[in-house]
Structures are given as structure tokens and as C-alpha cells.
Amino acid sequence: EADIYQTPRYLVIGTGKKITLECSQTMGHDKMYWYQQDPGMELHLIHYSYGVNSTEKGDLSSESTVSRIRTEHFPLTLESARPSHTSQYLCASSEVGYSHFGPGTRLTVL
Amino acid sequence: AQSVTQPDIHITVSEGASLELRCNYSYGATPYLFWYVQSPGQGLQLLLKYFSGDTLVQGIKGFEAEFKRSQSSFNLRKPSVHWSDAAEYFCAVKTSYDKVIFGPGTSLSVIP
Numbered sequence: 661e662a663d664i665y666q667t668p669r670y671l672v673i674g675t676g677k678k679i680t681l682e683c684s685q686t687m688g689h690d691k692m693y694w695y696q697q698d699p700g701m702e703l704h705l706i707h708y709s710y711g712v713n714s715t716e717k718g719d720l721s722s723e724s725t726v727s728r729i730r731t732e733h734f735p736l737t738l739e740s741a742r743p744s745h746t747s748q749y750l751c752a753s754s755e756v757g758y759s760h761f762g763p764g765t766r767l768t769v770l
Numbered sequence: 771a772q773s774v775t776q777p778d779i780h781i782t783v784s785e786g787a788s789l790e791l792r793c794n795y796s797y798g799a800t801p802y803l804f805w806y807v808q809s810p811g812q813g814l815q816l817l818l819k820y821f822s823g824d825t826l827v828q829g830i831k832g833f834e835a836e837f838k839r840s841q842s843s844f845n846l847r848k849p850s851v852h853w854s855d856a857a858e859y860f861c862a863v864k865t866s867y868d869k870v871i872f873g874p875g876t877s878l879s880v881i882p
Contacts, residue, residue, distance in 0.1 A: 666813075693869075693870070695872075701874070701875075702860070702872050702873065702874040702875055703814075703860065703872040705869060705870070705871075708869065718869075719869075719871075750813055750814065752814075752870075754870075758804055758816050758819050758864075759804075759814075759816075759870055760816075761806075761813040761814040761815070762813050763812060763813040764811075764812070764813050766811075
């Protein structure tokens with residue numbers, strides 16, 4: 661079944677740790693996105709990719725980085741997590757049309 | 771610059787009552803418009819979309835939305851709300867660069 665997956669769903673981690681949020685989709689979509697969403701707030705685009713080896717910064721500045729080595733995989737990395745990174749991170753992919761969203765990763769940095 | 775506004779931060783309706791969630795956008799070209807719903811702890815699910823053609827679009831779960839170019843609006847409606855409709859609703863517009871801009875969201879509460 662075609663879908664988009666994010667792991668972990670929940671992550672609590674200490675300050676200074678390096679973390680990678682995984683995102684995979686089985687739909688063969690070229691375009692993929694990462695959004696950051698604080699509780700009760702709107703979504704902000706932090707990264708996007710139009711295909712393999714393509715990555716761009718989004719509208720909201722983020723200290724995270726992304727990579728796109730394979731079409732189906734778009735991981736997000738924080739080299740040194742801080743409490744200000746506490747948020748929900750949503751991954752999405754799209755074809756011509758609408759975006760499919762993953763379930764999100766809720767990150768808490770202590 | 772492209773933007774999406776949702777004037778109502780929070781709406782409370784009684785179960786069985788009708789619902790209208792407002793959305794206004796700012797975009798120079800013909801927009802691609804969307805409504806998404808997000809239940810607590812979940813990702814976003816597409817309710818409906820407008821690309822072209824009939825300005826009244828039908829979506830899932832009994833929702834519909836009407837595109838009004840003259841008002842730059844894309845309001846979401848449902849004739850009879852169910853308790854399971856309580857969630858956060860996001861209006862969005864897709865730009866020419868395939869980036870989706872979301873509104874701030876409207877939180878819907880349903881009173882039994």
C-alpha cells in the first residue's frame with residue numbers, strides 16, 4: 661500500500677544530542693517536504709526537495725539539515741538538539757496535485 | 771507575497787449544526803486550494819482540493835468548499851457536524867513552485 665512513514669513518532673532527548681528524523685514514502689514522488697508545527701500553531705515549511713540530490717531551505721529558518729540520496733527517503737538531521745527545537749515535524753510528499761502527509765514526529769528536547 | 775488567512779482561531783458548534791470555516795488567500799495567479807484536517811496527534815489528511823472547473827467541490831466526510839475568485843475565498847462547509855469532526859482544519863494554497871502555504875488553522879470543538 662502506497663504511503664508515507666515517519667519514525668520515530670515520539671522522541672524525548674537531551675540537549676546536545678544528534679538526532680535524525682526518518683521519512684520514507686512508497687509512492688515514487690519526486691517532491692518531498694519537511695514542515696515544523698508548534699502546538700496549536702500553523703505549519704511552516706523548513707525544507708523541500710524536488711528529487712534526488714535536490715534540497716532547498718524553506719520559508720522558516722531551521723538549524724536542521726536534510727539529504728535526498730534516494731527518491732523514497734528524506735531524512736532530517738539535527739547535529740546538536742536544543743530545547744528550542746522542541747516541536748512537531750511533519751514530512752510530506754506530492755505529485756501533481758496535493759501533498760500526502762506522514763503522521764509526524766513529536767520531538768521534545770530537554 | 772502569497773498568504774493564507776483563517777480569521778477564526780477557534781469555533782465551537784453543536785453536534786448536528788451546520789459549519790462554515792473561512793479561508794482567504796492572496797495569490798496572483800489561479801490558485802490550487804486545499805483543505806486539510808488534523809486530528810490530535812495525527813498527520814494531515816486531505817479533505818478536498820480545487821484546481822479548476824466547478825467552483826463548488828465535494829470532499830470526504832461530507833465536507834464541501836466553494837471557491838469565490840472575487841472574494842479570494844475558499845470556505846469549507848458541512849451541513850451537519852458530527853462529534854468526530856472535532857479537529858484542527860487548515861486551508862492551504864499551492865504556489866507555482868509547488869510549495870504549499872498553510873493558513874494558521876481553525877480549531878473546531880463539537881458540543882454533544
